[in-house]
Amino acid sequence: MLTTTPLLFLLLLHTSLALNQEGLLLLRAKRGLDDPLNSLSDWDPRDPTPCNWTGVSCRPSSGGGTATVSAVSLPSLGLSGPFPSPLCHLPNLSFLSLASNSLNSSLPSSSLLPCPSLSHLDLSQNLLVGPLPTSLPLLPFLSYLDLSGNNFSGDIPLSFATFPRLQTLSLVANLLSGPLPHFLSNLSSLQVLNLSYNPFSPSPLPPSFAELASLRVLWLAGCNLVGRIPPAIGRLANLIDLDLSSNSLDGPIPASLAGLSSAVQIELYSNSLSGPIPAGLSNLTNLRFFDASMNQLSGPIPDDIFLAPKLENLNLYENNLTGPIPSTISRCRNLGDIRLFSNRLSGPLPADFGKNFPLVFIDISDNSFSGEIPAGICAQGKLEELLLLDNLFSGSIPDPLGRCRMLTRVRLKNNRLSGEVPNAFWGLPHVYFLELAGNFLSGGISPAISGASNLSQLLISDNQFSGPIPVEIGALSNLYAFSAANNRLTGPLPASLGSLAQLGELDLHNNSLSGELPTGIQSWRKLSQLNLADNDFTGEISPELGDLPVLTYLDLSRNVLTGGIPTQLQNLKLNQFNLSNNHLSGAIPPLFASNTYINSFLGNPGLCKALTKLCPSPHGATDRHHGFVWLLRAIFILSSVIFVAGVAWFYRKYRDHKKAALGMDKSKWTLTSFHKLGFSEYEILDCLDEDNVIASGASGKVYKAVLSNGEIVAVKKLWGMSKKENDDMDQSADDGFEAEVTTLGKIRHKNIVKLWCCCNHKDCKLLVYEYMPNGSLGDLLHSNKGGLLDWPIRYKIALDSAEGLSYLHHDCMPPIVHRDVKSNNILLDGEFGAKVADFGLARTIGKGSKSMSAIAGSCGYIAPEYAYTLRVNEKSDIYSFGVVILELVTGKLPVDPEFGDKDLVKWVCTTMEQKGVDHVIDPKLNICFKDEMCKVLNIGLLCTSYLPINRPSMRRVVKMLLEVRPEEKTRHKPEMKDGKLSPCYYYEGNSDQGSIV
Structure with a gap:
């Protein structure tokens, strides 16, 4: 130790002589951060200045001396730790971006105050x-x-009304509460104000915001606004x-919005606006996009709306609009x-509809x-796209x-x-979805x-097509x-x-095909x-x-089919199977020779010998047999009653004995509730019967309990290990119970399963x-009922579960x-x-990651780095x-012999x-959703990137x-294409705020 100290002193002395003061401040900032990707590896103390370091920009000093650091831009580098306050001691720093990292502390006011020149944060x-921070x-x-996109909470400080030069303020997607602050109207220089998606308390849109004379963008989506605009x-x-x-928001759209002569885009969708749409919109000389959809607007569409x-x-869908x-x-x-x-509009379309404007998309269904x-x-x-379904249009399809094209x-x-459908209409080269069903x-x-080389869906049922x-x-x-x-x-x-x-679906039933x-x-x-039912198929x-x-x-019923039923049909996993009313004969394959499939073969007399219930009932039995038959029935019924009563008595005695053996004395159970309950622990205990088991796993069994008030709950029973078993296993069971109670007991979210209560008794925990x-999704998706989960349902499942996990990671x-x-x-x-x-297995995470003593999780789902670092x-x-996303898109298990030595990823x-x-x-899955499925698949692949930072x-x-x-969500934001504004919205980088480009 004595020999290394002088060397260390000399090294530090050499560094301080080689590197200027700004470089030393940057190195101090780096030491306070965790840099797992070595993104800042070129921050070398041997350089005389830091101007060539990653993310560092310099400008000439005002005195003509050495260049000075003016900007530090380090977005998306995987940095974690507290805010690096040494950066704020850089005297000429005007630009600081640490966006899209994992800074995970609070932001003390004292850490920002030393930034004397900062203009962009x-x-x-x-x-x-x-x-x-109140000091900003x-x-x-x-x-x-x-x-x-952080987890800031509490009210917006009153001091935020005193920014002297602020032009852009974005606080989107935090946990800010309290009413929407009216005092922000004091920021006379403000041009962009975005407070969207914060859980503010219900409050009106402050009229004082009208004093923000320089404001160009005002986004208040998801801010719990009430009242009128x-x-x-x-x-x-x-x-x-x-x-x-x-x-x-409620009430009509104020006519005063017509005074927004510079408005390019007005979005009022997904509120509770009611009343008519006001006149005066033609005064909006720059209006290009108007959206008041998904409200309760009524009355006619104003004549002058098309004079802007x-x-x-123009989006006015899902309202109560009437008239033409x-x-x-x-x-x-x-x-x-x-x-x-989805309105109540009526009347014919104007005769010159579409003649004078470049219509690309119309949906008036x-x-x-x-x-x-x-x-x-x-x-x-x-x-x-031409969407006119569910109306009263008549006449022919225009030539x-x-x-x-x-x-x-x-x-x-x-x-x-x-x-008749125009000949050329059948062969449009780019149409992928053609639906003409339900016409004449x-x-x-x-x-x-x-x-029609691109055609994916051809739906022409319920017409009078022939030939x-x-x-x-x-x-x-x-x-x-x-x-x-x-x-x-x-x-x-x-x-x-x-x-x-x-080809995935072929439905030609009820024609005259042969x-x-x-x-x-x-x-x-x-x-x-x-x-192919209800045709004249033979053979x-x-x-x-x-x-x-x-x-x-598979439905081939009501045809003229002959011969036997191929045994190969037993290979299919059929939800619907119907071969009835044909001329089939011979033996029924063993898998189908049961009452489960009896309706699948009705009306095929040649199959009678194979399944007797398909045969006609015999007639001509004489009356003298009737009395004997009734006697046999009475004896059978009496015997059945005695037998059932005996079984019930025996079952009750057995259950009482079993409960006593397990120590389930109701008076010794402790109940802890997390919600107001309409039942007691005694009702729960009465339902713990093997007949009610609906699932079983490593931690115990799950029972379905139907309570006296008609409510149904699920009961998970976790048994501790016996004394002869491993003490570590016993502790593990206790830890699992405590983790689940601690976690679920304090969570309130629509996509997290609700824990009603827990019960304790010795080593039995409920x-x-x-x-x-x-x-469960896994049981349904990977069973023969997987066909019930079409793509819209699978997409909804992915979104719901993502929102639940997002709540755990960001809002708890x-x-x-x-x-x-x-x-x-x-x-x-x-x-x-x-x-x-x-x-x-849930764990709360404090600073940084937490190491575990053993791998937790399930095979096929464990992240690569978890297996060797044990860091959570x-x-x-x-x-x-x-x-899970890959499972939803592919329908495959996470591990399968089909993959060889690979997993699903x-x-x-x-x-x-x-x-x-x-x-x-x-x-x-229906291939018409291919674009959506590919996008979701890409999200799944992004989530399973080998490097955690990605x-x-x-x-x-x-x-x-x-x-x-x-x-x-996002189709109504503007985007410039070829110098023109169109309603395409995208996100730039990882920003939660959309950009107009």
Whole structure:
């Protein structure tokens, strides 16, 4: 020690002589941070100045001397630890960004005050906690402040009204409470104010905000606003973007909004606005986007709304609007997107609808529009999506639509359209979804359909189509669903159908099709539904049907099929199976020879010998047998009653004996409740019967308990080990119980399973939580009922469970890491809503990570770094959740012999690289959702990145999942394309705030 001290002193002395004072401050800041990726490895004390270090920028000194540090930009480098306060001692630092890291302390006022020149401060997307620093307004030059995506709590300090130069203030997605602060109206220089998605107490939109004369962007989405929009807001002459979505505002839209002459975008969607839409919107000379959807607006659409000269997008869907579309729409010149679906609008569309404006997207579904579809609706040739379903349109499909080459999605279902479909309309090259069902259309399916090379869904059921199915349909290599039921189609099925490798659903029931069933169908590897009932098919059932791997729905009833039932059909996992009312004969395969399938074979007399209940009942029994039969019945009934009574008596004695043996003396149980209960522990104990077991695992059993008030709960029983067993195992059981009680007892979230109470008695411990009728995601997804989970349900499950985990990681203090995220620990309610469950391994996380003495988790879900470091943090949960996402998209187990030595993550990556994404998507899913599935798959792969730093936070995962369905969250934000504003929204980097680009 004595020999090294002089050397250390000399080294420090040399460093201090080689590096200037600013470099030493930067090194002090680095020492206070955890840098797992060595992002700051080039911060070398041997450099005379730090101007070439990562993230450091310098400018010439005002005195002409050595360059001075003016900016430190270190976003997304995986840095963690407290805020590096030495940076604020840099005398000329004007720009500081530490966004998208893992800074995890509070932000003391004293740590920021030394920043004398700071004008730009970005600490967004970190893990900072505690109150907002009251000293921030003391920074004299601060003009940009972004603290979004942290865990700041409490009220916005009153001192925030005193910023002298602040232009941008963003506090999005924190835990700020109290009323929306009216005193922010004192910030006369403010141009951007974004307080969205904070749990403020219910409060009105402050009228004083109208005093922010320089304001250009005002975003208050999800701020718990109530009451009416104050008319004074109309005085914000420079406002270009107003977002008041996801609040509880009521009353009409004030006419004063027409005074926002500079407005580019007004968003009022997803509130509770009522009353008529006011006149005066034509005064908004720069208005390009208007969205008042998902409210309670009534009355007609104002005539002058289409006189706003630059209007491009109009969204008024899901309201109570009535009357026709005003004829003034013909005076529009820029309208490209109009969405009026789910209202009570009526009348014909204006005759020149679409003639004068570049219409790209129209959705006016679920109204009462009538008359003919305007012939010029695609006059500009730019129409891509035409959605008119569930109206009263009549007449024929206009011939010019056959020349609308840009169309991709057409839905005209449930109208009164008639006549033949234009020949060219069948073969539009870019259409992937064509739905004409529920009309009175006639004629045949044109051979021109071979030109629709992109067609995935062809839905033409419930019409009057006739003639044969053309051979050319075999050219539709992307066809997934072909539904033409309830028509008048004739002739055989074309052999070319067998070549459709993407075919998943084929429904042709109730036609007059004939000939034999198709053969050569080895390509139908994705077929899950085949319905050819109510036709005139003859011949035998092809054994090839039994080789289709995902076929779950097979209906060949009411045809003229002959021969036997192929034994290969036993290979199928069928939810629907019907071969009734044919001419089948011979033996029924053993798997089907039970009463479970009796209705599948009715009306086939040749099968009588195989299943006697299919035979006609014998007649002609004489009356003298009746008395004897009744005597036998009476003896049987009496014997049954005696037997049942004896069994009940024996069962009760056995249960009492068993409870006594287990020590379940009701008077010695201790109950701890976390909610108001409508039952007692005695009712729970009475339900702990083996007949009520619904699940069993390593920690114990789960019982379904039906209580006297009709309520159903789930009871998890955790038994401690006996004295002869390992003491460590005993302690582990106790720890699991304590972890689950401690965690669930204090959590209140819609996507976390609710713990009602817990009960203790010696070494027996009970947890009583809400009952989830659909069980666990893993059990349902990987069973023969997996077909019940279509893509919209799977997407909802992913989003629900992500929001539950996001709450644990970001909204709990301290944060909670689940440590055993898997599909079996995601439970589904009656509506397939998902809730995260089983917190037996959960741990709270303080500073940094926490090391564990052994690996916890489930095979296939454990993050790579966890296996060798045993360090616990939220990134391991994110990896496990990524595996769950891959399960939802692929339908595969996390580990499977099919993968060889790989797990699901490696199998997906390898298969996508070698064969493409189509080979990893669950074939039971509807291919029309392919774009969404690919986006969710990419999120899952991002979550399972090998490096923990590359995995997004759960808050970011939730946002990315919401972006998958832009119509639900983000499709209404502007984006510049070719110099024009269009309603495309994206997120820049990891920012929670959208950008107008």
